[in-house]
Amino acid sequence: xxxxxxxxxxxxxxxxxxxxxxxxxxxxxxxxxxxxxxxxxxxxxxxxxxxxxxxxxxxxxxxxxxxxxxxxxxxxxxxxxxxxxxxxxxxxxxxxxxxxxxxxxxxxxxxxxxxxxxxxxxxxxxxxxxxxxxxxxxxxxxxxxxxxxxxxxxxxxxxxxxxxxxxxxxxxxxxxxxxxxxxxxxxxxxxxxxxxxxxxxxxxxxxxxxxxxxxxxxxxxxxxxxxxxxxxxxxxxxxxxxxxxxxxxxxxxxxxxxxxxxxxxxxxxxxxxxxxxxxxxxxxxxxxxxxxxxxxxxxxxxxxxxxxxxxxxxxxxxxxxxxxxxxxxxxxxxxxxxxxxxxxxxxxxxxxxxxxxxxxxxxxxxxxxxxxxxxxxxxxxxxxxxxxxxxxxxxxxxxxxxxxxxxxxxxxxxxxxxxxxxxxxxxx
Numbered sequence: 385x386x387x388x389x390x391x392x393x394x395x396x397x398x399x400x401x402x403x404x405x406x407x408x409x410x411x412x413x414x415x416x417x418x419x420x421x422x423x424x425x426x427x428x429x430x431x432x433x434x435x436x437x438x439x440x441x442x443x444x445x446x447x448x449x450x451x452x453x454x455x456x457x458x459x460x461x462x463x464x465x466x467x468x469x470x471x472x473x474x475x476x477x478x479x480x481x482x483x484x485x486x487x488x489x490x491x492x493x494x495x496x497x498x499x500x501x502x503x504x505x506x507x508x509x510x511x512x513x514x515x516x517x518x519x520x521x522x523x524x525x526x527x528x529x530x531x532x533x534x535x536x537x538x539x540x541x542x543x544x545x546x547x548x549x550x551x552x553x554x555x556x557x558x559x560x561x562x563x564x565x566x567x568x569x570x571x572x573x574x575x576x577x578x579x580x581x582x583x584x585x586x587x588x589x590x591x592x593x594x595x596x597x598x599x600x601x602x603x604x605x606x607x608x609x610x611x612x613x614x615x616x617x618x619x620x621x622x623x624x625x626x627x628x629x630x631x632x633x634x635x636x637x638x639x640x641x642x643x644x645x646x647x648x649x650x651x652x653x654x655x656x657x658x659x660x661x662x663x664x665x666x667x668x669x670x671x672x673x674x675x676x677x678x679x680x681x682x683x684x685x686x687x688x689x690x691x692x693x694x695x696x697x698x699x700x701x702x703x704x705x706x707x708x709x710x711x712x713x714x715x716x717x718x719x720x721x722x723x724x725x726x727x728x729x730x731x732x733x734x735x736x737x738x739x740x741x742x743x744x745x746x747x748x749x750x751x752x753x754x755x756x757x758x759x760x761x762x763x764x765x766x767x768x769x770x771x772x773x774x775x776x777x778x779x780x781x782x783x784x785x786x787x788x789x790x791x792x793x794x795x796x797x798x799x800x801x802x803x804x805x806x807x808x809x810x811x812x
Contacts, residue, residue: 386600386601386643386811387600387637387641387642387643387644388407388600388602388642388643388644388645388646388810388811389602389603389605389628389644389646389705390403390404390602390603390604390646390647390648391605391608391627391631391645391646391647391648392605392607392608392611392626392647392648393608393609393647393649393697393705393707393710394608394609394650394654394694394698395608395610395611395617395653395654395655395656395659395661396607396608396611396655397608397650397655397656397679398608398648398649398650398713399648399713400604401427401436402648402711402713402801403646403711403794403810404440404602404604405427405441406794406804406806407600407602407810408445409445410600410811411442411445411448411600411601412447412448412594412599412601413442413448413449413450413451413591413594413599413600413602414440414441414443414445414448414449414451414601414604415440415450415451415591415602415603415604415635416438416451416452416453416456416604416606417453417603417604417605417631417634418455418605418606418607418622418624418625418630418634419456419457419516419605419607419622419624419626420438420456420457420459420489420514420515420516421459421462421489421514421516422514422516422606422607422622427441427444427801432473434470434473437462437466438452438459438466439452439463439467439480440452440604441604442604443475443477443480446476449481449594450481451480451481451482451587451590451591451635452480452483452486453483453486453587453588453591453634453635454483454486454587454636455486455624455625455633455634455635456486456487456634457487457488457515457519457520457523457624458482458486458487458488458489459488459489459494459514459515460488460489460576460580464576464579467480480583481583481585481590482531482580482583482584482587483531483586483587483588484530484532484584484587485530485531485532485588486530486531487520487523487528487529487530487531488519488528488530488533488573489515489516489519490515490519490529490569490572490573491568491569492547492548492551492555492564493518493519494514494515495515495564496518496554496555497513497514497515497516497517499555499561500518500559516622516623519623520623521623522547528543528547529543529544529547529573531580531584532584534574535577535584537570540570540573540574541566541570544569544570544573548566548569551564552564588635588636588637589636592636592641595637600811601637601641603631603634603637603642605626605627605628606624606626607622607624607626608626609626609627609647609700609701609704610655610697610701611626612624612625612627612630612704615627617659617744617747618744620657620658620660621659627704627705628642628645628705628706644708644709644810644811645706645707645708645709646708646709646710646793647701647705647707647709647710647711647790648710648711648712649698649701649710649712649713649788650693650713650714651712651714651715651717651718651780651784652673652677652690652691652692652693652714652717652718653691653692653693653697654673654688654689654690654691655688655689656686656688656689660744660747660748660750661689661691662694662727662747662751662752663691663692663693663694663727663752664689664691665690665692670689673690673691673717674687674688674690677690677714677717692724692725692727692752692754693726693727693784694752695784695788696728696730696738696739696740697740698784698787698788699739699788700739702788702789703789707789708791709790709791709794709808709810710785710788710790710791710792711794711795711796711810712784712792712796713795715764715777715781715795715796715797716763716764716796716797716798716803718780719760719762719763719764720759720761721759722758723756723757723758723759724756724759725754725755725757726754726755726757726787727752727753727754728753728755728787729752729753730750730752730753731752731753732746732749732750732751733746736753737750757776757780757783758780759776760774760775760776762774764797765797765798765803767797767805768802769805770795770805770807772805773797773805781795791807791808792807793806793807793808793809793810794806794807794808794810795807
């Protein structure tokens with residue numbers, strides 16, 4: 385049985401929870417392998433809408449074991465707030481497993497995130513200010529705090545004091561902020577230890593044993609391909625590997641255990657925060673897409689930047705992730721357009737470029753080359769078979785598929801969990 389990676393193919397917010405939901409009862413484990421509470425999934429179940437920020441979307445499916453793996457950075461206040469909110473709505477959260485090796489976001493990480501972003505002025509990256517980047521920086525600098533450290537107060541105190549030795553100089557002397565007391569950080573973290581302990585374990589071992597036993601494990605990426613710290617639009621990226629390869633390092637499962645890579649694309653494109661975005665629309669068209677698609681961040685509420693579909697970005701995502709299947713979401717948002725532009729290439733300094741430029745400067749100055757496809761007026765939200773879609777909508781999907789480098793296996797036609805057209809079995 386397969387190990388399946390689900391990733392975003394654009395700049396995030398593509399609707400990755402839709403693909404996880406589509407696999408439904410066939411899933412045994414859902415694993416969050418990167419990021420923290422800097423991104424979210426909105427999942428609609430019947431009349432209920434759930435906004436998840438840190439938890440894997442599988443926590444909403446009965447019988448599925450949700451896992452926060454070692455590649456995640458965990459804000460414990462957010463974790464327990466989410467668990468309590470779901471419990472209050474009748475969701476069983478007792479199945480959650482948390483890696484002992486995941487890193488912890490502390491008060492000083494959030495503080496540093498906010499003050500350093502403000503310090504950048506016009507060069508701001510567009511961080512959410514939730515401490516994600518500083519926590520990953522500490523991890524790489526080997527001064528991070530891990531989940532397992534909360535269960536040994538002496539070790540925890542030594543690590544917090546070591547981390548704050550340098551950070552307090554920075555806060556006081558550079559940013560004109562007060563020093564942070566190690567005692568207040570330790571006290572804050574220790575309050576979660578008893579509640580956390582039953583959830584914590586060797587999740588890498590558990591996941592490998594699950595795969596050995598023939599279980600289906602889905603690895604659910606946060607953010608998306610174009611926000612990957614290595615393969616995205618650096619430096620306007622997240623601080624972790626959100627491409628398919630990150631599923632292995634972020635969970636402790638080897639690449640030979642991955643059978644399928646499912647990438648999610650919107651029928652158009654959005655991004656949040658600063659950075660290049662060749663197909664971005666400004667003015668009335670951009671606002672039309674934003675309001676029609678309700679393009680506001682699940683976590684931040686920030687308006688998303690909107691633009692037409694970018695086929696070179698999709699092809700790039702197909703390559704760097706080894707995509708076996710695409711899932712398109714929000715096709716219904718385009719209903720009512722007479723003609724739909726699709727970016728098929730770029731023009732850079734007068735030269736046509738068919739793929740995403742490796743030079744960040746070239747990508748920043750890339751002008752989209754568009755082809756227009758016919759639109760449709762019919763309501764497609766009730767479609768459940770590909771043949772139910774209007775001919776123009778079918779042609780749009782088929783054209784996108786040909787341009788994007790992998791098969792378009794499912795198409796989302798509305799926000800509801802079952803509002804999806806399946807063309808190919810995602811596990812087949």
